[in-house]
Amino acid sequence: MRIGYPCINRTIDCKGDHTFRLHSYTEERLIATVAENLACLQQILAFNLRHELLFFRITSDLVPFASHPVNQFEWQAHFQPQFLEIGQFIAEHGIRISMHPDQFTLINSLDTAVFERSVKELEYHAEVLDLLGVDTSAKIQLHVGGIYGEKGKSMQRFVKRLETLDERLRRRLVIENDDRLYTLRDCLRIHEEIGIPVLFDVFHHEVNSSGETVRDALIMVAPTWAQEDGVPMLDYSSQEPGERARKHAETIDLAHFQQFVETVRDLHLDCDLMLEIKDKEKSAVKAVAVLKEHGFETFY
């Protein structure tokens, strides 16, 4: 099992998600920012390797305004050598990569302009992964989207829109149960229609589900990942005590995590785990220690 965390590292003095304001956009600024972000990504991955963290979510801010019309720069060609170098490091060490476009990416929006912008955003995410040269086990995770007053129709619209996408995008996409609108069961129904793997979010399931146990959920989700998709990716977090419902924990709840790990072990489920915990790599390092106590391998 690989353990990972999303997007940024707070330990090393290097942040790979620098951006700037649209009104201060210049090509020079873009080039400088992307160069810095790529250099940081490299450092973060090296840090992760030293701490046996072989799963990482790359920030959507890697290339600011990547899908915005203001950006006419051929960043793909310009930064190809840097992407290639990072990609080689990823391949060499068996690192798994994911990405998670932000809330503005909506396949099933009623507004077709929103859908079209979302496709451009997905193309950007897929380009990053393609430039790294990572295989189809590197995924872009999406939520189903809005409900717009008619859930069934909105799910159908998601399916129909997804069917129109280029295979280069489709092969990367996975759907994740969210914490308010679309449950695991909804995602599984969409999987049955179009075969897209389901990325199971444990915490979202605990606050928004149709009542399945986590154990049963894992059993249902595992077969949605085909050979070429790699082992299932899971998102893990827990409730921050004393805060509003659905707020992610500041730091890992070790008792809760151990219980989850035991469930996974009993099922003999091979999977990769993304820890969506506020203190990021600090909790991820603790999680690695827990896994080792439970006899898991964290290297590939």
Place this chain on the structure above:
DNA sequence: CCCTGTCAAGTCACG
């Protein structure tokens, strides 16, 4: 240098 209003993008829930 510090302070703080605002930031590309959408949707829903809460008050």
Place this chain on the structure above:
DNA sequence: CGTGACTTGACAGGG
């Protein structure tokens, strides 16, 4: 009807 939340503060202008 305005605001906060989402996975995450930090950019940038003005004092």
